[in-house]
Amino acid sequence: MTSPQAGPAAVLCGLGAVLPPRAVPNAELCAELDTNDDWIRTRTGILERRIAAPGVSTEDLAAAAATQAVESSGISDVDAVVLATTTPDHLMPATAPSVAARLGLTGTAAFDVAAVCTGFVYALATAAGLIATRMARTVLVVGADRMSRLPDPGDRTTRPLFADGAGAVVLRAGDTAEPGVLGPMVLGSDGTHRDLLVVPHGGHMQMQGPDLFRHAVDRMSAVTRQAVQLAGWCLTDVDRVVPHQANSRITAAVGRHLEIAADRRVQNIEYVGNTGAASIPLALAQASADGTLRPGHRVCLTAFGAGLTWGATTLTWPDLKPGRTARPRDVPGAVFDAERVDKVM
Numbered sequence: 001m002t003s004p005q006a007g008p009a010a011v012l013c014g015l016g017a018v019l020p021p022r023a024v025p026n027a028e029l030c031a032e033l034d035t036n037d038d039w040i041r042t043r044t045g046i047l048e049r050r051i052a053a054p055g056v057s058t059e060d061l062a063a064a065a066a067t068q069a070v071e072s073s074g075i076s077d078v079d080a081v082v083l084a085t086t087t088p089d090h091l092m093p094a095t096a097p098s099v100a101a102r103l104g105l106t107g108t109a110a111f112d113v114a115a116v117c118t119g120f121v122y123a124l125a126t127a128a129g130l131i132a133t134r135m136a137r138t139v140l141v142v143g144a145d146r147m148s149r150l151p152d153p154g155d156r157t158t159r160p161l162f163a164d165g166a167g168a169v170v171l172r173a174g175d176t177a178e179p180g181v182l183g184p185m186v187l188g189s190d191g192t193h194r195d196l197l198v199v200p201h202g203g204h205m206q207m208q209g210p211d212l213f214r215h216a217v218d219r220m221s222a223v224t225r226q227a228v229q230l231a232g233w234c235l236t237d238v239d240r241v242v243p244h245q246a247n248s249r250i251t252a253a254v255g256r257h258l259e260i261a262a263d264r265r266v267q268n269i270e271y272v273g274n275t276g277a278a279s280i281p282l283a284l285a286q287a288s289a290d291g292t293l294r295p296g297h298r299v300c301l302t303a304f305g306a307g308l309t310w311g312a313t314t315l316t317w318p319d320l321k322p323g324r325t326a327r328p329r330d331v332p333g334a335v336f337d338a339e340r341v342d343k344v345m
């Protein structure tokens, strides 16, 4: 599915992200699982991941990131809140209305989108659609997950990969010529491969890693090409690809397929692991804070997740006001707002 270019365009005008303060290095997992630092580093690219404290909810993380994004946008009215998550706090209701309420947005449309690690791109597409059809002028889009809850704590294959975090952007109605305007969206799914990554009711995550790996590389390569082409760009025009952070070897293989070298690929999986729907906005926040992403850069966001699902879009990076208190932390890759996350801990 691709989006038509009709109605007002959606312009990215605010950005926020939070990570829980507790970093869990590979060494800590090695004490509990039959694994080793070298295996995890070389097979996944992950050195450490952030794990939220037991009492911290997806809503807590989402609300902290969303608050930053709204502050950075300078916008006071939000017409809708779209939350991408695989780990809602309840089977019902959705988590988005609680996040909206935490921001004082009662009366505002708010709902969750479930597309696992492609969730943030699906949520962007949904928000852009609300803007294009003039149902909303401003939409808060959040990706938040506590993915560390899903694996069996004793499973060495999945537990090292998944982690927690949240990121958010604000989209507003604007003009197609403005920096920050989202390009055409490409979304897809293939439910015949559902069993490659599944969490059964009441159970733990089951993953067929090698098959998933191959699909991730093929789908992310194809969808990136398609989104770039629909934007009227060539792959050589793209300054930064911001892929879902599932595995650094997946990102590298996509880079090889598309001839996009490492210096044009945004990567923070080393320090955050796979944070599900939070992965892309967390990577955007890190890259924006450390100067990897600069105003005017031509950017492609690309994602793949369970379902299977995939999606991509493009934008020219805008000159964003940094979130009031957002700052890079001591490790590269960790955009961390101590004040706010401590408040929700």
Ligand code: ACO
Pocket: 034, 035, 036, 039, 040, 043, 044, 116, 117, 156, 157, 160, 197, 208, 209, 210, 211, 212, 213, 216, 245, 246, 247, 250, 274, 276, 304, 305, 306
């Ligand atoms: N430590 C040590 N050994 C391990 C570990 C571990 N943590 N995990 C698996 N192994 C072993 C396996 O048991 C296997 O041993 P065997 O050969 O004796 O049977 C060996 O390592 C190789 O296992 P593979 O699964 O073939 O390893 P692979 O190189 O494929 O890496 C991995 C596994 C990292 C999971 C990889 O397949 C992958 O990243 N797949 C994609 C995962 C992914 O993208 N997930 C998310 C996408 S969707 C979303 O983000 C929600």
